[in-house]
Amino acid sequence: MIAARDDAWGDAWDEYGRIWRVAMVRPKRRREIVAAAFIVLAFGGGAVVTALQHRWEWSARLLGAVVLFWLLFSWVFFMGRSLQMNSPANARLMPRQRRRLVQMALGGWLALSLGFTAMFWTWRMFPPVALYALVLGTFAASKRVADAVFRLLVLGALCTAAPLLASFPLPDALAALLASPPAVLAAGAAVLLLGARHIAAIYPDGGDRHADARARMQALLGSGHARHAAAKGKGWLSGAFYLAALKRDCRAPRPGTMLMHALGPQGHWTAWIAGVAGLTALYLATRLAAYAAHRLFGMQFGQGFLVGASTVALASMVLLAAFCNVQLGRQLRSTRGEQALLRLTPLAGAAALFNRRLAAALLKTGLVNWMMASAALLLLALLFHANGKVLVCLAALCCAAGQVAMARLLGDFSRESRPGLLESCIFLVLILAAEVLVAWAMARMGGWRLFWPGFGVLGLAGSVALAVRGWKTMLAAPSSFPAGRIG
Amino acid sequence: MSSQAGSPLVRMSSVSKFFGSQRVLDHLDWQIRPGQVIGLLGRNGAGKSTLLECMLGLREPDGGKVTLFDEDVRTLSDARRGNIGYVPQASELFDWLTPTQMLDYFKAMYPRWNAAKVDGLLSRWGFNDTLRNKAINKLSGGEQQRLSIIRALAHDPALLVLDEPVSSLDPLGRRDFLRELVGDVIERGTTVVFSTHILSDLERVAFDIAFLKDGRIALQGGIDALLEGERGAGVRAAPMSLEDLYMDVMGDESRDLAHGVAP
Numbered sequence: 001m002i003a004a005r006d007d008a009w010g011d012a013w014d015e016y017g018r019i020w021r022v023a024m025v026r027p028k029r030r031r032e033i034v035a036a037a038f039i040v041l042a043f044g045g046g047a048v049v050t051a052l053q054h055r056w057e058w059s060a061r062l063l064g065a066v067v068l069f070w071l072l073f074s075w076v077f078f079m080g081r082s083l084q085m086n087s088p089a090n091a092r093l094m095p096r097q098r099r100r101l102v103q104m105a106l107g108g109w110l111a112l113s114l115g116f117t118a119m120f121w122t123w124r125m126f127p128p129v130a131l132y133a134l135v136l137g138t139f140a141a142s143k144r145v146a147d148a149v150f151r152l153l154v155l156g157a158l159c160t161a162a163p164l165l166a167s168f169p170l171p172d173a174l175a176a177l178l179a180s181p182p183a184v185l186a187a188g189a190a191v192l193l194l195g196a197r198h199i200a201a202i203y204p205d206g207g208d209r210h211a212d213a214r215a216r217m218q219a220l221l222g223s224g225h226a227r228h229a230a231a232k233g234k235g236w237l238s239g240a241f242y243l244a245a246l247k248r249d250c251r252a253p254r255p256g257t258m259l260m261h262a263l264g265p266q267g268h269w270t271a272w273i274a275g276v277a278g279l280t281a282l283y284l285a286t287r288l289a290a291y292a293a294h295r296l297f298g299m300q301f302g303q304g305f306l307v308g309a310s311t312v313a314l315a316s317m318v319l320l321a322a323f324c325n326v327q328l329g330r331q332l333r334s335t336r337g338e339q340a341l342l343r344l345t346p347l348a349g350a351a352a353l354f355n356r357r358l359a360a361a362l363l364k365t366g367l368v369n370w371m372m373a374s375a376a377l378l379l380l381a382l383l384f385h386a387n388g389k390v391l392v393c394l395a396a397l398c399c400a401a402g403q404v405a406m407a408r409l410l411g412d413f414s415r416e417s418r419p420g421l422l423e424s425c426i427f428l429v430l431i432l433a434a435e436v437l438v439a440w441a442m443a444r445m446g447g448w449r450l451f452w453p454g455f456g457v458l459g460l461a462g463s464v465a466l467a468v469r470g471w472k473t474m475l476a477a478p479s480s481f482p483a484g485r486i487g
Numbered sequence: 488m489s490s491q492a493g494s495p496l497v498r499m500s501s502v503s504k505f506f507g508s509q510r511v512l513d514h515l516d517w518q519i520r521p522g523q524v525i526g527l528l529g530r531n532g533a534g535k536s537t538l539l540e541c542m543l544g545l546r547e548p549d550g551g552k553v554t555l556f557d558e559d560v561r562t563l564s565d566a567r568r569g570n571i572g573y574v575p576q577a578s579e580l581f582d583w584l585t586p587t588q589m590l591d592y593f594k595a596m597y598p599r600w601n602a603a604k605v606d607g608l609l610s611r612w613g614f615n616d617t618l619r620n621k622a623i624n625k626l627s628g629g630e631q632q633r634l635s636i637i638r639a640l641a642h643d644p645a646l647l648v649l650d651e652p653v654s655s656l657d658p659l660g661r662r663d664f665l666r667e668l669v670g671d672v673i674e675r676g677t678t679v680v681f682s683t684h685i686l687s688d689l690e691r692v693a694f695d696i697a698f699l700k701d702g703r704i705a706l707q708g709g710i711d712a713l714l715e716g717e718r719g720a721g722v723r724a725a726p727m728s729l730e731d732l733y734m735d736v737m738g739d740e741s742r743d744l745a746h747g748v749a750p
């Protein structure tokens with residue numbers, strides 16, 4: 001009996017090992033090496049510094065962070081690949097594979113959630129940490145960001161709000177209730193149930209219903225055959241905007257605007273209207289709820305709550321700008337066939353002219369997205385009765401977010417070997433860190449009131465510099481369409 | 488028919504293309520004269536699509552030069568681009584639109600657009616109102632391919648490049664396409680280059696055939712002359728079928744595979 005059990009465990013471990021090896025095959029390991037170097041430098045460096053200061057607890061936490069972030073990176077990669085492995089044929093022909101995939105995804109998620117909770121040294125952080133990890137894993141598996149972006153942003157915003165709400169001056173009774181062990185326990189249990197159900201759902205079971213379930217999953221995650229949602233979708237707000245724009249552009253064709261249609265509705269600026277409108281509505285609803293709570297129950301929400309809510313709004317808007325950027329890159333890679341047809345049309349123009357037109361159109365799209373998000377954020381801050389200081393701070397952060405919007409917007413698209421997303425993220429982090437340092441130095445010399453305006457000006461200058469650099473690169477490059485055809 | 492007058496419409500000189508360390512085109516030289524109708528043959532992965540893409544400037548060669556209409560393909564003028572029709576291998580393009588929206592989009596991109604021809608082809612090839620307003624990603628592979636062909640023919644191009652245009656079509660669809668190709672496109676003197684694996688179609692349409700092997704055009708000539716054994720430079724072989732000629736040019740491996748012999 002014991003021997004049989006040992007055999008079963010051995011088989012299971014063999015299967016886990018095989019699945020892991022297949023899922024983690026990577027043709028290019030450059031991204032992995034860059035990520036590892038960044039994690040080790042950032043957290044390992046911190047661990048060394050804190051160890052030199054004899055702050056052993058922090059040193060241990062930072063060393064733990066190196067391991068945890070590495071695990072997170074691997075798990076997120078595994079999620080994307082394992083969802084592809086659970087194809088209808090595999091689910092039918094490979095017994096136990098789907099079960100093993102679910103077990104591994106769940107196991108990784110739980111290990112990461114518990115690990116990060118331990119790093120924070122308080123079990124109250126478990127619900128938001130677990131929720132973040134789940135969102136990240138699902139997001140990583142998504143090939144079509146725009147479809148999932150709104151749902152994920154809302155979920156992300158809610159996760160962000162949970163710990164913020166508990167730490168802001170809510171009415172005493174409500175704050176105590178939210179932070180009480182039973183409430184955290186209930187939230188933890190709810191997140192566990194939600195996570196388990198979510199993971200089981202994204203790995204559809206084998207059998208006759210697999211295809212339907214997988215089609216639904218693909219529609220959600222965008223990893224299927226349909227590379228784009230049809231613009232004529234029911235209830236797809238952005239689709240209606242896109243079709244109206246297409247109709248208008250076809251009536252009076254201008255090369256720049258026509259080019260952008262080759263990237264599909266998700267690369268078009270209209271795709272982001274729904275996201276911005278949705279987020280604005282969400283935060284307006286929060287404001288209304290606060291007002292209603294005040295009127296009905298006499299609850300007073302302090303400035304901290306308002307700043308907290310604005311911070312959540314800012315985080316979401318910055319994410320929106322970043323997603324827009326990522327999405328444009330993905331659309332460029334996934335619409336090479338369309339780009340080829342467009343490149344052969346007379347309206348496209350010669351290579352240099354074509355690149356100039358495309359750069360102008362992309363810049364316009366990026367700027368419109370950034371301005372929509374920034375304007376919505378500042379408007380919300382005004383509605384939240386933010387004071388002048390808060391507005392200056394938010395405006396400065398919007399300027400800094402401009403760099404996120406501009407970082408990968410322009411460049412030499414004709415080459416396959418563009419800097420990757422990870423390299424760009426690290427580059428941005430370094431630029432932002434340098435700007436914070438300069439703004440801090442300015443504030444030390446001229447007073448702290450200079451910090452945010454200084455940071456804003458630096459952010460704006462950085463955005464302009466990135467846009468100019470991308471513009472020049474793009475104009476000097478071979479024809480951008482079809483993207484990635486060289487090298 | 489194979490030796491048309493006039494300077495070459497397409498001129499590829501010493502074109503090379505690598506994918507990593509794999510050489511797909513190896514100092515390839517190829518010329519196509521106005522009015523020629525050429526079928527391009529080659530094994531799977533021989534580089535037919537790469538060759539056609541390099542020809543149209545959609546892929547950058549690692550060496551060599553390509554001219555179309557006597558202009559460098561990299562700096563092709565707007566007027567010359569308006570004379571090219573292209574049916575790529577992937578037909579599910581612009582699949583977020585309906586056929587009507589997609590054709591309206593391309594109509595706006597071309598100065599010359601034969602709306603009557605488009606409407607006629609849509610009607611003849613079974614695109615009723617329902618199908619015309621259905622998202623392209625909901626159409627079948629054959630319907631997508633027919634739409635792709637209609638789009639490529641709509642502006643009456645002088646050079647038509649088709650990359651396996653009938654691979655998803657049923658026999659009736661193929662017959663309709665070939666009828667259109669022979670009856671209208673070729674009659675107008677359009678230069679046509681198309682790659683295919685369906686040899687019987689080639690015999691019905693192409694005047695010339697070119698074999699791509701080891702990154703070069705291994706053999707090119709008029710289809711009748713080649714089948715009768717004329718191999719150029721005074722070399723003659725016994726008359727044979729197109730299938731046998733294909734086997735002969737592509738090598739023993741193809742012959743063995745075709746006849747079920749283990750290589």
